Amino acid sequence: MSCLSAHFFARVQAAPFYQSLHEEAVALLPAGQGQRWLDLGCGPGLLSRLAHRHGYCVTGVDADPAMVRMAQRLVRRVGPTGLEFRVGRLGDPDRSVGRADVVSAASLLAVMPDRSQAVRDLTALLRPGGTLLLIEPSALMSPQSVRQYLAGQPRMPDAWVLRLWASTRKPARLVQASDLSAPGFVLTRHALLGGLVNAWLLREIAPASGSAEAAI
Ligand SMILES: C[S@@+](CC[C@H](N)C(=O)[O-])C[C@H]1O[C@@H](n2cnc3c(N)ncnc32)[C@H](O)[C@@H]1O
Numbered sequence: 001m002s003c004l005s006a007h008f009f010a011r012v013q014a015a016p017f018y019q020s021l022h023e024e025a026v027a028l029l030p031a032g033q034g035q036r037w038l039d040l041g042c043g044p045g046l047l048s049r050l051a052h053r054h055g056y057c058v059t060g061v062d063a064d065p066a067m068v069r070m071a072q073r074l075v076r077r078v079g080p081t082g083l084e085f086r087v088g089r090l091g092d093p094d095r096s097v098g099r100a101d102v103v104s105a106a107s108l109l110a111v112m113p114d115r116s117q118a119v120r121d122l123t124a125l126l127r128p129g130g131t132l133l134l135i136e137p138s139a140l141m142s143p144q145s146v147r148q149y150l151a152g153q154p155r156m157p158d159a160w161v162l163r164l165w166a167s168t169r170k171p172a173r174l175v176q177a178s179d180l181s182a183p184g185f186v187l188t189r190h191a192l193l194g195g196l197v198n199a200w201l202l203r204e205i206a207p208a209s210g211s212a213e214a215a216i
Helices: 003-013 016-026 046-053 065-076 115-123 143-151 159-168
Strands: 036-040 057-062 083-087 100-106 126-137 185-192 197-204
Touching: 003 016, 003 065, 003 159, 016 046, 016 126, 016 159, 016 185, 016 197, 036 046, 046 057, 046 065, 046 083, 046 100, 057 065, 065 083, 100 115, 115 126, 115 197, 143 159
Parallel strands: 036 057, 036 100, 057 083, 100 126
Antiparallel strands: 126 197, 185 197
16 A cells, blocks of 8 residues: 555545444443553554543554554644554564454455454454454445435535445455354444444453352
């Protein structure tokens, strides 16, 4: 990607509907008290900033240095602590990024060549009992459904971003429940933006109370 892509994605992330749906997704997690959150494929950092505002200590990671520079530039204006961005690649054997209580990936899975491997790599970044949050367009995200959705809304600022999202989404890249099975995790789906977008939560099943570990 490039500086141009970073500017473009920053513009997309500034659209009020895009911010609201990511805010709703973050609110599916309990408010944090400084727990660690890793946001993979963070782009210009919207989801990372929202997670930080929700009480988490956040590291946003992106493979594209231009995205990371943009994310850093956008927070320099705010100057928060407990929020950092770094260059990194999902699946990279360099695990210096560590593990987290929450791992998120928005609009990343659809661009990964091997989704099952990507889910394994994402869950491997979780601490025991952690939660993976995935945000992806649903099967409903099409130009026709978006037209219907917008017709039922009061005037929506930056509606062009939603139209563009729908017209560029490739049906073959649809992320569905069958892509997201992970042993030891419970999967739930949450419909956002009138069902055009899905937030998926994979929560690790807590070890049974009374197990040897719990009894110590
Ligand atoms: C479609 S953008 C989504 C950006 C942001 N998460 C959002 O939802 O607005 C996908 C992002 O994932 C990054 N990316 C692609 N492959 C990656 C990988 N293997 N590891 C980390 N980031 C990756 C890209 O550089 C890009 O910033």
